[in-house]
Amino acid sequence: xxxxxxxxxxxxxxxxxxxxxxxxxxxxxxxxxxxxxxxxxxxxxxxxxxxxxxxxxxxxxxxxxxxxxxxxxxxxxxxxxxxxxxxxxxxxxxxxxxxxxxxxxxxxxxxxx
Amino acid sequence: xxxxxxxxxxxxxxxxxxxxxxxxxxxxxxxxxxxxxxxxxxxxxxxxxxxxxxxxxxxxxxxxxxxxxxxxxxxxxxxxxxxxxxxxxxxxxxxxxxxxxxxxxxxxxxxxx
Numbered sequence: 001x002x003x004x005x006x007x008x009x010x011x012x013x014x015x016x017x018x019x020x021x022x023x024x025x026x027x028x029x030x031x032x033x034x035x036x037x038x039x040x041x042x043x044x045x046x047x048x049x050x051x052x053x054x055x056x057x058x059x060x061x062x063x064x065x066x067x068x069x070x071x072x073x074x075x076x077x078x079x080x081x082x083x084x085x086x087x088x089x090x091x092x093x094x095x096x097x098x099x100x101x102x103x104x105x106x107x108x109x110x111x112x113x
Numbered sequence: 114x115x116x117x118x119x120x121x122x123x124x125x126x127x128x129x130x131x132x133x134x135x136x137x138x139x140x141x142x143x144x145x146x147x148x149x150x151x152x153x154x155x156x157x158x159x160x161x162x163x164x165x166x167x168x169x170x171x172x173x174x175x176x177x178x179x180x181x182x183x184x185x186x187x188x189x190x191x192x193x194x195x196x197x198x199x200x201x202x203x204x205x206x207x208x209x210x211x212x213x214x215x216x217x218x219x220x221x222x223x224x225x226x
Contacts, residue, residue, distance in 0.1 A: 048213060056212070091155050
């Protein structure tokens with residue numbers, strides 16, 4: 001999983017704070033996907049982005065969550081005013097194009113106090 | 114969201130035994146991926162199957178995609194302790210959910226020496 005880099009690996013926030021999760025795709029990949037893994041649940045798709053564009057955000061909660069993938073720099077998943085239910089492992093994947101296999105990072109474990 | 118059911122949920126076997134795990138759905142998928150995930154890490158892609166009836170082999174692992182592209186199986190021959198992990202199947206349905214992967218909850222495999 002060394003190719004897709006996520007940071008931080010662990011993030012602790014208090015209720016009401018903001019959480020920012022970063023993802024740098026594998027070299028040569030311009031497609032990024034974010035998934036959330038809740039305890040005892042499978043990975044759930046959240047959002048699919050290409051450089052500077054959101055392609056599919058059908059799995060993203062309508063409020064407090066946003067994602068971006070700027071021309072320069074990593075993709076960012078931002079959660080505003082975090083609540084306890086946001087505690088989960090957030091995984092980023094990347095691919096060279098939409099129809100190519102997705103390769104995952106090691107995730108960010110978000111804990112809300 | 115298409116449901117992927119994986120069975121068994123847990124499997125504990127001894128080194129040298131053979132095993133098969135299953136991934137079933139009522140939906141047709143454009144392709145299906147198998148990943149292995151270890152604690153604290155992200156899923157690692159093992160194989161992608163695309164054609165109904167397709168069989169792919171990866172050393173001691175044999176993957177099969179059902180003729181109707183609704184189900185898949187993973188067979189491990191002579192399991193080793195290094196095979197221990199969470200095996201996830203993920204389906205892609207280009208017509209309905211685009212490039213978002215739908216994951217099953219996984220089969221947790223423990224191989225003891």
